[in-house]
Structure formats: structure tokens, C-alpha cells
Amino acid sequence: MRVLLLVAALAALAAPPLAASVDVEHYRGYKLLTATPKDEAQVGVVRALGAWRDVDLFTHRVVPGADAVLMVPPASLPAAQRVLADKGVQYDVTNHDVQESVNDERDRQHKALTARAHTAIPTFQRYMRYAEIATYLQQTAKSYPNLVTLMNAGKTYEGRDMLGLRISTSGGKSRRGIIVDAGIHAREWISPPVAIYLIQQLTEHQSANSALLADLDWYIMPVANPDGYEYTHTRERFWRKNRSTKNSRWCPGTDLNRNFGYHYRESGASDWPCDETYAGPSAFSEIESANIRDWILQCNAAKNVKVYLTFHSYGPMILYPWGYANDIPPADDTAELLAIANEANDAMIKAGSEKFEVQNSAGLYPAAGASDDWSKGVADIPKAYTIELPPGGKNGFDMPANRIVGVVQSVFEGIKVFAAHAKLL
Secondary structure: OHHHHHHHHHHHOOOOOOOOOOOOOOOOOOEEEEEEOOOHHHHHHHHHHHOOOOOEEOOOOOOOOOOEEEEEOHHHHHHHHHHHHHOOOEEEEEEOOHHHHHHHHHHHHHHHHHOHHHOOOOOOOOOOOHHHHHHHHHHHHHHOOOOEEEEEEEEOOOOOEEEEEEEOOOOOOOOEEEEEEEOOOOOOOOHHHHHHHHHHHHHOOOOOOHHHHOOEEEEEEOOOOHHHHHHHHHOOOOOOOOOOOOOOOOOOOOOHHHOOOOOOOOOOOEOOOOOOOEOOOOOOOOHHHHHHHHHHHHHOOOOOEEEEEEEEEOOOEEEEOOOOOOOOOOOOOHHHHHHHHHHHHHHHHHOOOOOOEEEEHHHHOOOOOOHHHHHHHOOOOOEEEEEEEOOEOOOEEOOOHHHHHHHHHHHHHHHHHHHHHHOOO
16 A cells, blocks of 8 residues: 555656745735733724734634734734734734745745655645645545545536545445545645544554444545645645635635535625635535535435534634524534533543633634534534644644644544544434
């Protein structure tokens, strides 16, 4: 198998290398402000500042006493600092030039890419490009024909294949199933390696993980936003959305995790194309979210899928439905959702992870049109979770590659817990 994957790695060299002449100065002069609100009033100030159209609030969980990170462009810096000072919000400038840390990450990635001919895939020593990931999925299906089936959910806006795998010892006829996706937000590079490591454990190490394969079908899509993911490697490192220009030529992209058709755009989503959380003109307006919808429905055609996991960054948090509003009755199975998440959290901590915050999605902040709510509310998957992986690096999203292994190994222990409960549902 290793020989075959080394061949696949060599084949992936045909993909374009990481270009050094692209928009490498996009974040020149941008700064990170780390604010620490002391009460709910100051939390409101930080969130309001994060809603400015040229300011990016990196931190999901903004609560009193905890740090919240904002990326601020040079033109808005004086006004942002004035707002924080006027409202008495303590803050520090924790990155004086975001572009410098982007350049450092790009240089490390480029050096690793130039050496990739000597590295079998998958690799967890660097962040794989989408062409490599696609090659790995294709080769894995060929190498394990009695276990793995390649699935193509369709084309992206820019024409890339949205690939996933079904891993099953029963040809997809197990009584229970679990769906895993990652990378729906382009800049969250640490999430695809979690899905890829899971695939490797279920295939190359299937004997050691036979309990995970017994009467349980796995459906795994490592990169749910291929166009955006590639764009973060070649142009804008902190791009979040897809790359469609059909809704706006000047402000491309839609937040795919606000584009699902369940309480669409009721909260936490924007109708302005330039916003990071732009939800699109209508539910499932984006080809990628429509493809994911159809893929999930195909996987769950027999109504045997019991758990849906979607990996994001950064947290660390485990979030459960409902996320579209916080003034509604909780899900009927909230106690179960919470108990399973806490058990997974304990398993990851035992494996060396930092602690994940476990909470209702809307308790963090209401956000309608997300894939986890839709999977539970429409696709009839009983347990659905968004898992926000740990932060890293100077900017939160730029976890150093030497930390990938630690993250994927500890998260795998949490996935085992979700799988065990899927078998009981």
C-alpha cells in the first residue's frame, strides 16, 4: 500500500506548485487585536466591532474574561482602537503585521511541497493541496476495492470534483452509518487532515480498528469547499467562502455554512455579498452546498446514518443543535447530545488534547443555515455536531504543521466515541 501511495504522491506532482508570485501582500499592515471583554456590555462591543465589514472576528466564543481575536486592516485600525479604548475594553496588539506570519507559513509550506516527491501520501508533515487529496482518495479506493468506494458529489463552481469515500465492510448495507465532512470554510486548514487521518486509520490500519468498521458504514468528505481551499493556498490565506462570482462580481463567494435550507438566513447570516457570512440569495443557491446536500441524502437513503460530524476551526469546541436561534425550546435529545459530546471530549483530553468547550451552537451565537442543523432537522440524522478544532500559530488558523499529528491523533479518539454511540442508536 505504501508503494502505491508513493506512486500517487508522484502523480500529484502534476498539480501546480505553490506559486510565489501571487498576491503575497494581501495582509500587509493588518494587525491582530486581542481583546478581553470583562462583562456582557464589552462582549457586545467586541462583537459589534467584529461586524465591521473590513474587520474579521476570528474568535467564535466571545465571553467575559476570555480573549477574542480581531484582524483589522490599516485603514480601520485607529477607529477600532478608539472604540475599544472609549468603551474600556482591554486589548493588546498581538500581531503587528499579519502578512509576515502568512509569509512565514507560506515559505514553510513551499519548502515542504518542493520535497514532496520523497513523501508518500497522505502526509501529516504539511498541509496537502487539493489535487493531492483527490489523488489520495482515488488511489485509496483502488487499493481497497472490497472496502472503499469513491464517491463524487459533483463539480464545484470552478469545476473541481467534490470527492468523498464510503468505507464499508458490507458494501454500504450496514445497519448504522456515520457521515464526516471537513473544510467547508476554506481557511480552516487543520480540519481536512482530521478526515484524512480517519480514512487512513480505517483502511491502512483496518485490523487495529476493526471495531469501527463492524456493522458501521463511513462516509467521509475531507474537503467540502475545494475552490476556496485552493484559493487560500494561492491567494488569500484567510478566505472563508466559496469562489462563486454569480452573486457578485466584485465580492465573490458565499458562506456555504449559511446556505443550507433549514431556517435559512433567520440569524447570524448576511444578505450582503461582501460579508464573510453572506448566505447567498437563497437556500442551496451554491453548487457546493447543493452537492453536499445531495451527497448526505444519498448516504442516508436507507435512513441508517446516525451521526453527522462536521469539522471546523477554531475553538476548541463541540457544538450541537439547534444553532439557528437561542430563544427556542432545546432539541428533544439535548441531554443525549451533551452526554455523547462530553464523553468524546474526555477521550480527546485523555489522548493529549486541550479541553473542548461543549455547548449548544446558538449559545455560542445564533447562526442559521448551517449544515449540522439541516442534517438533524431535514436529513433526519439523530446526532449532529460541529467540532471546532484547536487554534494554533500566530493567527489561530495557521496551526504549525508540526502540530498536525497531535491534533489528528487525539481527535481520532473522540471520533471513536461518536462511532460507538452511532452503533447504539
